[in-house]
Amino acid sequence: MKATSGPLAATAAGQLLRRMFDAAVASAQPSVCVPPHVPDPSELGARGRLVVIGAGKASAVMAQAVEQHWRGRTEQLSGLVVTRYGHAVPCERIAIVEAAHPVPDEAGLQAAQRMLQLVQGLTVDDLVLCLISGGGSALLPLPAPGLSLTDKQALSRALLTSGASIHEMNCVRRHLSAIKGGRLAAACHPARVRSLLISDVPGDAPAEIASGPTVGDPTTCADALEIVQRYGIALPDAAREWLESGQGESIKPDDARLQGNRVHLVATPQQALEAAAALARAGGYQPLILGSALEGEARDVGRMLAGMALQVVRHGQPVAAPCVLLSGGETTVTVRGQGRGGRNVEALLSCAIALGGQQGVYALMADTDGVDGAEERAGALCGPDTLARAWSQGLAPRAALDANNGHGFFGAIGDAVITGPTLTNVNDFRAILIAAGTLAQS
Template structure:
């Protein structure tokens, strides 16, 4: 099989995405519905309500409905990012599960209204009813119900600050949970006394269900004091009602051991590590040694890029710590910290790549792809980009300053100028960052 480096890297990315494809994950033989629900779908004694949010939630809902017995009870509503409803989903008004598209990463009125409808839909459930909650990354922004005294505008301002703060996803979601009336276990409490079954696709380092989409259906071990300390550490500007709710403990979340979570079930359908392992397996069938560094790498994107470049350079020059031909894989969730007043252009993947390219300095025989597995890196239409040995030379020939654009956090502009953006479109799943460094 003769593939160019870019074609090979693209195939590895696709293998990672395919491992987390909801249409495959929700096949009947992969889900123990009697064990999760307490009965076969056809034998459920009450309602079966499907709710959820995330970049993969529309695909999860469409897959669930496609595989669900026609005569079994099923209804519901999920929220996904705009343009993240798969083409094979039933058109609006024709499916049993309604799909609403909303804004991400900053919430909007469409998401807030749909989230309020979800909360309303679970009122008055009975013990014989079942709730299936479909959760994936992105749900925090898509499902926004502010705590009393806070507004959607307050939550929008908070998200913008968090995105520029450099805070880890765990820290971000600790804050979001305590300023939300639906996340941090509140949604599960609202479903009581019905049994809640949560199906998850993880996009966070460590795969903690309480962190994925800010854990709307699982108890929250963090406290208001933790969220308060994080807000102060990152210099967030909050309205008085938020400070008061955190300081007084009025915004506390349901905790582990709360009897309202008794009988609930949870199943992790896909994780970043599973997807990286799928890419590694494909690489080995192509005659490449495959090394998965970690699926939990965090830190500033450009610095993580430099670290990866150092490993690849050492392998290319000295055969240590890895011998070629090989591919080096990693995942996790890096961050980009923006100085006050600077907007930048691009996302974690492109910033990683520009830092990596500068550190590689045109190292011969090293090719890199970094991309977000949901198909969107930040707020632009690309998932990521490619770096080749001639990337910096081509940029210099066109008068494009790699260092200058990195300093301005404009990595997207750099790769756009070279025609090196990677734009597969929405993938309808989300297992976070995918990074592959190929040394053929």
């Protein structure tokens, strides 16, 4: 991945934070986590095939790993996966399609239609290997009957700016889809389906990852309607009628077409945090993992994490410096301004303001897929001099936060973290480093 440049990146603390982030991302690379789960040719029936399908920011690299480790005959392997623009890699037997994220486009719609056609007519001899990672919800935008791609695009924009959690957004998506919420697995029946999941959602529930196209969904149309009403999200008339009539009900976990299918979580946010913790420990810092599933408004989470860091500084609790506070999850941003933002830089800017230039405290917050919000930036760094450097350039940190302009703010002072596509996604990564001697200095 690209090296981070800028004032904070040049410090020892900045370099360690970046290495921890890189270790977290490396632990979730498909080349590491997929090969142990590639099926053996003996699992196919006499005339069976291995059909590979999938969606997500990591799906193309996952497909490549499957091709490289498949020990069966070449002609037994085929498939189609859809990934984000710029995330494709070469494959020989599995077709790779690129489409838009986070707002879906026509390419994603056509790929979803092709995928459903691909799994038609399979038999009990066949095995479907479904490769799912974060971003799959937008990349498989097949609308429910009566809805259009334009409807799905409008809904995506409304959900992304509503302040709804990822669980709430995906509940609505599952009930307005012709492929999510277990529908893709049902279409594969009677073939067996094995799903390999790289989790980007708090709690790692399979039904939430890419809105669960191959697993049963316990939520209902009534749940989706309640979420829409709670956040005041405008729905097309056809979508509201679809939900109110119950026609949008998803495939339930006890559906006979799903029985015998298997799900494997091959990479999770917790595993990524543990990889970062090991690196911190080797560098002489005591790691404390606060949780892999922290949710809430990004600015509130940032302020809370700053409060924990200040508790370490002032009282040596809940762990003494030198230490690193690690956390993951997926925050939300209720968009109020017109700035260039993302949930990680929003949380980091709020954290920096709350820290108030505290000496010895540094932080990195970034998305493990390399894209925070709609920007091709993973996140950013902050440190004791962040606010002072911003003020010296005429920047107002609080005004930037109010405008949801985290990328504009950190970009202007040179502290953006830019990686390029990481080709995986285990959600947000947050690390706050408190240096040795900080307690004595306060």
